[in-house]
Amino acid sequence: xxxxxxxxxxxxxxxxxxxxxxxxxxxxxxxxxxxxxxxxxxxxxxxxxxxxxxxxxxxxxxxxxxxxxxxxxxxxxxxxxxxxxxxxxxxxxxxxxxxxxxxxxxxxxxxxxxxxxxxxxxxxxxxxxxxxxxxxxxxxxxxxxxxxxxxxxxxxxxxxxxxxxxxxxxxxxxxxxxxxxxxxxxxxxxxxxxxxxxxxxxxxxxxxxxxxxxxxxxxxxxxxxxxxxxxxxxxxxxxxxxxxxxxxxxxxxxxxxxxxxxxxxxxxxxxxxxxxxxxxxxxxxxxxxxxxxxxxxxxxxxxxxxxxxxxxxxxxxxxxx
Amino acid sequence: xxxxxxxxxxxxxxxxxxxxxxxxxxxxxxxxxxxxxxxxxxxxxxxxxxxxxxxxxxxxxxxxxxxxxxxxxxxxxxxxxxxxxxxxxxxxxxxxxxxxxxxxxxxxxxxxxxxxxxxxxxxxxxxxxxxxxxxxxxxxxxxxxxxxxxxxxxxxxxxxxxxxxxxxxxxxxxxxxxxxxxxxxxxxxxxxxxxxxxxxxxxxxxxxxxxxxxxxxxxxxxxxxxxxxxxxxxxxxxxxxxxxxxxxxxxxxxxxxxxxxxxxxxxxxxxxxxxxxxxxxxxxxxxxxxxxxxxxxxxxxxxxxxxxxxxxxxxxxxxxxxx
Numbered sequence: 285x286x287x288x289x290x291x292x293x294x295x296x297x298x299x300x301x302x303x304x305x306x307x308x309x310x311x312x313x314x315x316x317x318x319x320x321x322x323x324x325x326x327x328x329x330x331x332x333x334x335x336x337x338x339x340x341x342x343x344x345x346x347x348x349x350x351x352x353x354x355x356x357x358x359x360x361x362x363x364x365x366x367x368x369x370x371x372x373x374x375x376x377x378x379x380x381x382x383x384x385x386x387x388x389x390x391x392x393x394x395x396x397x398x399x400x401x402x403x404x405x406x407x408x409x410x411x412x413x414x415x416x417x418x419x420x421x422x423x424x425x426x427x428x429x430x431x432x433x434x435x436x437x438x439x440x441x442x443x444x445x446x447x448x449x450x451x452x453x454x455x456x457x458x459x460x461x462x463x464x465x466x467x468x469x470x471x472x473x474x475x476x477x478x479x480x481x482x483x484x485x486x487x488x489x490x491x492x493x494x495x496x497x498x499x500x501x502x503x504x505x506x507x508x509x510x511x512x513x514x515x516x517x518x519x520x521x522x523x524x525x526x527x528x529x530x531x532x533x534x535x536x537x538x539x540x541x542x543x544x545x546x547x548x549x550x551x552x553x554x555x556x557x558x559x560x561x562x563x564x565x566x567x568x569x570x571x572x573x574x575x576x577x578x579x580x581x582x583x584x585x586x587x588x589x590x591x592x593x594x595x596x597x598x599x600x601x602x603x604x605x
Numbered sequence: 606x607x608x609x610x611x612x613x614x615x616x617x618x619x620x621x622x623x624x625x626x627x628x629x630x631x632x633x634x635x636x637x638x639x640x641x642x643x644x645x646x647x648x649x650x651x652x653x654x655x656x657x658x659x660x661x662x663x664x665x666x667x668x669x670x671x672x673x674x675x676x677x678x679x680x681x682x683x684x685x686x687x688x689x690x691x692x693x694x695x696x697x698x699x700x701x702x703x704x705x706x707x708x709x710x711x712x713x714x715x716x717x718x719x720x721x722x723x724x725x726x727x728x729x730x731x732x733x734x735x736x737x738x739x740x741x742x743x744x745x746x747x748x749x750x751x752x753x754x755x756x757x758x759x760x761x762x763x764x765x766x767x768x769x770x771x772x773x774x775x776x777x778x779x780x781x782x783x784x785x786x787x788x789x790x791x792x793x794x795x796x797x798x799x800x801x802x803x804x805x806x807x808x809x810x811x812x813x814x815x816x817x818x819x820x821x822x823x824x825x826x827x828x829x830x831x832x833x834x835x836x837x838x839x840x841x842x843x844x845x846x847x848x849x850x851x852x853x854x855x856x857x858x859x860x861x862x863x864x865x866x867x868x869x870x871x872x873x874x875x876x877x878x879x880x881x882x883x884x885x886x887x888x889x890x891x892x893x894x895x896x897x898x899x900x901x902x903x904x905x906x907x908x909x910x911x912x913x914x915x916x917x918x919x920x921x922x923x924x925x926x927x928x
Contacts, residue, residue, distance in 0.1 A: 307737075309737060337733075340760070340763060342760035342764060344757050345729060347726070348729070349764065351726070351727050352727035352730025352731035352744075353730035353733050355710075356740075357734060358737055358738065379720055380718075380727065385922070389696070389699035424927070448923060520924055520925030
């Protein structure tokens, strides 16, 4: 194991995949310069500007060209710079990439990755801070992964690149510089397999992406023995692990950075209720953002933020402590 | 018979097959035998055939909601297309796509598209992949005059010129963006001026003269194959029918459509062939064979089985497929 940042883990994983497979290439804004978070640093030097392509600020064509390139047998990694800019390429993602295989009766595969750094980061305000995973999990055809640790950043990126499905990789902006233990020689992490960050029978806490380290701290602070489940991928997601945990605890807390209303937490809760019935649940709570845009000023942004203290309180409430 | 005459006869056959296919498709749609809607390209056959006559099997095309002609001209399986229009098993897409999503990857037909202009970024990326894999092929990207008012057109022109991609952009200008005259919603000088502003050379051609389209496309495609970067072909033509097979096109004078029928690309080529001593009976036989082929495909489609309902849930995705 080696202790490196989220960005460095992802950078090394992409480099390894590009060494392994000459059909893997990346396109997006400022990639030759290393990308805005350093996650492409040095790759243009190693792989050349035909495989690390800096593009115009043309999101629709970045996304659509990635699809065309996939249909001709290459494996593009499409960089959206930040998830919010995907909104300028939604037709290409939702109505083209997600549907080509189906519409054409299986003739074409969109074997590609769309990287979307998402969430709050250093007071970036309303247009640069959104978490839109619920939009994407709603779209048939897409795989959605959301790593919350450096090791998962590497492993899930590798799986995404090798997948024949189109994969949206939501990379938390707030964690690019977070450090963690990463295997020297990382291997792919399968989609739909959650990671237990802590174990305990008093409550089940489900989370993903940027809140992962916050929830781990909050759970420790609460003093309550609970399962802390990092889903790691949202479609497919590890329903079996969550359902089994809630069967033991009877108490479920879902924590995400996205707006609570119509968030993916609602899907998690609904599936658990369908599976174990309302009588199996003694307490349920969702913790997310209020239905408001993300503000700029630090105290305003902090008012939206999920903190270990808030998580600890919620765990105590749910556990009935 | 000269090679040139033989080539022209092949173009006549392709145009006749496209027209016969679409006549059957419109009739099937109107009778209710084919579900949904079709967008016929009758009157525009010269553009598809004149361009695709200069493409090889390895070359790719992207197409539009009005794409039957592009597919047939590129060599797509017309029987499978007709079954697809009827929603039957054995259709090009197994009945999952219909008229607006015909694709035939075996001949490089990367798909019609239900979203105006959406093929442009896809064509750019296809060309980038072709370059990356050192494949000897180009991409022809068909779109209508309505597409030039969408952002992907501007993005794609800049993109293709920037990377000097092997793409022939074909703006098939039939005068109408759905129900609205293109000139009523398009400011400035049109597709050629816009393309040239991004560094994509543009050439205009009479799209109702297949030999003119063929000659210009041959020249532009030769330059693209030589590595000179993208080109735009602005082919003016006229959509004889309405936007869809049920649109009576009451928004335009009947004389205008009648005049377009008088400029029929098929009859114009037939006249050239007759002047080259091809017998009128041979031409009539080609057209009759095309009509018989497509009528046969329509009958086959009506006789073909429906897809199994379970097929609605296949080919969605591998990871997280519908339970």
